[in-house]
């Protein structure tokens with residue numbers, strides 16, 4: 001169960017950011033390919049936008065692209081190490097403003113000032129209380145016709161099946177394996193779990209997805225916050241076909257009656273990454289001299 005404190009521990013040290021997060025784009029062959037082949041097609045109808053907010057930008061893998069699509073770019077992250085890096089990285093960009101927050105509040109952002117809010121590859125690690133807090137904040141910070149694209153966990157949808165991966169690698173063993181002594185049998189258990197996860201026999205509970213968040217719960221939290229969820233794409237992440245993640249698009253609830261969210265179940269998200277990587281690799285191999 002990732003807490004705000006745990007997230008700060010994971011992401012708060014500059015040492016953990018040696019590659020700026022580039023390793024997470026390995027399935028795509030690079031951050032630029034992931035942005036142009038996977039993210040841009042999903043957000044392009046909201047760009048350009050006068051003011052863009054990114055929640056949890058890390059070392060700016062998406063900020064480096066998003067900042068070029070707006071007059072004002074605001075980055076808010078829990079980790080001072082990340083915000084220090086962004087301030088340095090974007091020192092020459094007077095329209096970029098970076099803030100450390102408490103992991104749930106957007107007090108530094110003016111009400112009704114955001115045209116487009118974005119967060120990707122960060123909030124799957126936060127539980128329902130934090131998602132609820134950010135949705136409450138977004139309902140105040142988004143302009144009435146503003147939109148937010150939010151990547152979050154869908155692991156709660158598999159709550160009844162999570163006992164199996166946990167039985168194969170108990171969470172306390174997984175946690176201990178980060179220490180100096182690897183518990184007996186850990187590697188055998190882990191490789192069995194990885195194989196069964198890839199085969200689709202065992203739910204993918206890798207990558208610290210929040211177990212209290214699902215697409216369904218997200219819609220309920222939007223409703224409480226006064227937001228309307230317009231679409232949800234359920235996607236797999238890294239291992240196997242399980243739809244452990246969700247990409248939701250939300251907007252402030254208007255006067256008109258809410259539209260039912262468009263729903264897409266996409267167990268091929270990682271295949272898309274592989275396809276994009278192969279294409280980019282093929283073309284980058286063309287001799288230019």
Ligand SMILES: C[S@@+](CC[C@H](N)C(=O)[O-])C[C@H]1O[C@@H](n2cnc3c(N)ncnc32)[C@H](O)[C@@H]1O
Pocket residue numbers: 004007008011012020021055056057058059060061062076077078079082101102103104120121122123125126130
């Ligand atoms: C896996 S990194 C990803 C960063 C960036 N989205 C990327 O893809 O490179 C997770 C980031 O989320 C931030 N984070 C985690 N929980 C947060 C929260 N509750 N509020 C704001 N930032 C948070 C961390 O500090 C870290 O920068």
